[in-house]
Amino acid sequence: MLKLSFEALEMLDVIDRTGSFGRAAVLLERVPSAVTYAVRKLEEDLDTLIFDRRGYRAKLTPAGRLLLEQGRLLLERAAELEGEIAQTAKGWELDLRIALDAILPWNWLQPHVDAFYKDACPTRLRISEETLAGSWDALAEGRVDMAIGATGDVPNSALFSSQPLFDVExxxxxxxxxxxxxxxxxxxxxxxxxxxxxxxxxxxxxxxxxxxxxxxxxxxxxxxxxxxxxxxxxxxxxxxxxxxxxxxxxxxxxxxxxxxxxxxxSTTKLVVAWRSSAHGNALTWWRERLRDTKRPR
Amino acid sequence: MLKLSFEALEMLDVIDRTGSFGRAAVLLERVPSAVTYAVRKLEEDLDTLIFDRRGYRAKLTPAGRLLLEQGRLLLERAAELEGEIAQTAKGWELDLRIALDAILPWNWLQPHVDAFYKDACPTRLRISEETLAGSWDALAEGRVDMAIGATGDVPNSALFSSQPLFDVExxxxxxxxxxxxxxxxxxxxxxxxxxxxxxxxxxxxxxxxxxxxxxxxxxxxxxxxxxxxxxxxxxxxxxxxxxxxxxxxxxxxxxxxxxxxxxxxSTTKLVVAWRSSAHGNALTWWRERLRDTKRPR
DNA sequence: GCTCTTATTCAAAAATTTTCACCATGTTGA
DNA sequence: TCAACATGGTGAAAATTTTTGAATAAGAGC
Missing domain, CATH: 3.40.190.10 (Periplasmic binding protein-like II)
Structure with missing residues (x-):
């Protein structure tokens, strides 16, 4: 059973930043003895001294310093994760991987990417370039979430959905x-x-x-x-x-x-394709955006 | 203020592994309603649904799945950190970086490394090779913790300590x-x-x-x-x-x-050197070990 | 020597989590 | 279709943990 807690790590961080238990207590809106109590409890749980109390002011032990430094990384990651959770809960993918078929020039896609960010969509885009069957391959393997400008017929698999883009001559x-x-x-x-x-x-x-x-x-x-x-x-x-x-x-x-x-x-029909199971807001945005788009000239 | 907790993440992990709140409660040695309570509280804190309860059995939402997966990584790292804390508290460095001077052959060092591990020392060794002033340079820059076989006089700095190794002809x-x-x-x-x-x-x-x-x-x-x-x-x-x-x-x-x-x-004296501020058990082990060692032949 | 700051201790108070008993609902199989 | 079963949910009481606040001790600064 894990003995650490984010609360304890945060407290440790504040103690170190303020430099004293008392000031940390103020920042944490606690009474000083609450901080003392929490530190002692952590030390007891870990069976390890975090502070060297021999001197006047408590000083971090080597183990304490390690805990502080690594704890900060954990706290950072946890805070980041909370943000990602919120984003996911609102329906926005963390990132959307788009395969742009080589048949389409990058400068055709660019204005759409611009618009995506102008709409304040929080999803990170990762755009790769694929050629011919490569788009379908990437989609099938899950290397991308969406393929733009894939050519040829949609592989007859329930895995994929698609909508027409435009024709290429x-x-x-x-x-x-x-x-x-x-x-x-x-x-x-x-x-x-x-x-x-x-x-x-x-x-x-x-x-x-x-x-x-x-x-x-x-x-x-x-x-x-x-x-x-x-x-x-x-x-x-x-x-x-x-x-x-x-x-x-x-x-x-x-x-x-x-x-x-x-x-x-012969003229070839290009499509926008995605895995049928995908549903995020960013994917939807792109589908809508590309529904009635003009071909490059 | 962070809303996540290791406890909640662990619970989420167990719920997913067992597949039901009830079995998770058994594993966690809690009563089922305690699990329900904790999950609801987490959802409230995060202001995000973790489980989709529309069906018969509760099912993770996309946000919940993300939290579960990333949470597992956090838990892993936290558990690892606890181990490192314990090791550090016992006085063992997490790793000891040794610069072996090129004047010494690797197969001279090897038996000592063997002995280090045979003694069940938990510290990871990272051995690099340095030449001439390189050992002192690495020590001064903090790229290594200890230099073995450094030649020449010890730079007259309080930063370094050293002990003789043997002479080289x-x-x-x-x-x-x-x-x-x-x-x-x-x-x-x-x-x-x-x-x-x-x-x-x-x-x-x-x-x-x-x-x-x-x-x-x-x-x-x-x-x-x-x-x-x-x-x-x-x-x-x-x-x-x-x-x-x-x-x-x-x-x-x-x-x-x-x-x-x-x-x-002329014959040159080789030394073992370390930063004066370093004190771990592994460093001490090497100093003792190399105190009366034979030169290679 | 006096005062300031700091950390700690302890009993009481407050907050929280857990328990227990009971309910609602979907699934299974006769 | 219906009873038996398993699963998850609820709310008040109980148990546990955390916080409080006043008192204490001890080094630092003048």
Missing amino acids: FVYCVAPKHPLARAAEPIASAALQAHRAVAVADTARNLPMRTTGLLSGQDTLVVPSMQAKIDAQIAGLGGGYLATWFAKAPLKDGRLIDKRIDAPK | FVYCVAPKHPLARAAEPIASAALQAHRAVAVADTARNLPMRTTGLLSGQDTLVVPSMQAKIDAQIAGLGGGYLATWFAKAPLKDGRLIDKRIDAPK
């Missing part, structure tokens, strides 16, 4: 110096196979990985991020489909050229 | 293929200057660094450890003084050759 892009840049349009999709494709690595760890817009047997350069894919395509290392919002700037200034394909990659 | 060694290997003995110390010396880096961070057995202006290879120095000398990268116990094996099998010097490096 793709354009096939190559660098101006790329052989396909001068090919006659529309390019037969079979012709693509002869050229290297650039793809973003799937971050999934367990779920079967997905490929998107890749033809089997095609030479593929796998890069770790969407930005790397764009850069690689600009550098002429290969071709590939890009979401319209990522393609826009490089197409405009001529770093990339879009090519019409005879059987282009 | 040095032999000047070079590799057989080294030019000095064939030099006539005794070698004039001035002649050494023409050859590269191998020295162990001083680990001191603040105190003025020391050099030992080095002639100013001499080309020097500084290596990070005693083993590196030995290896470097065997590789013929330079010459240098080695403590007899480090030189013994390489001299015996011919990997090194000792040379007599006209003005050899």
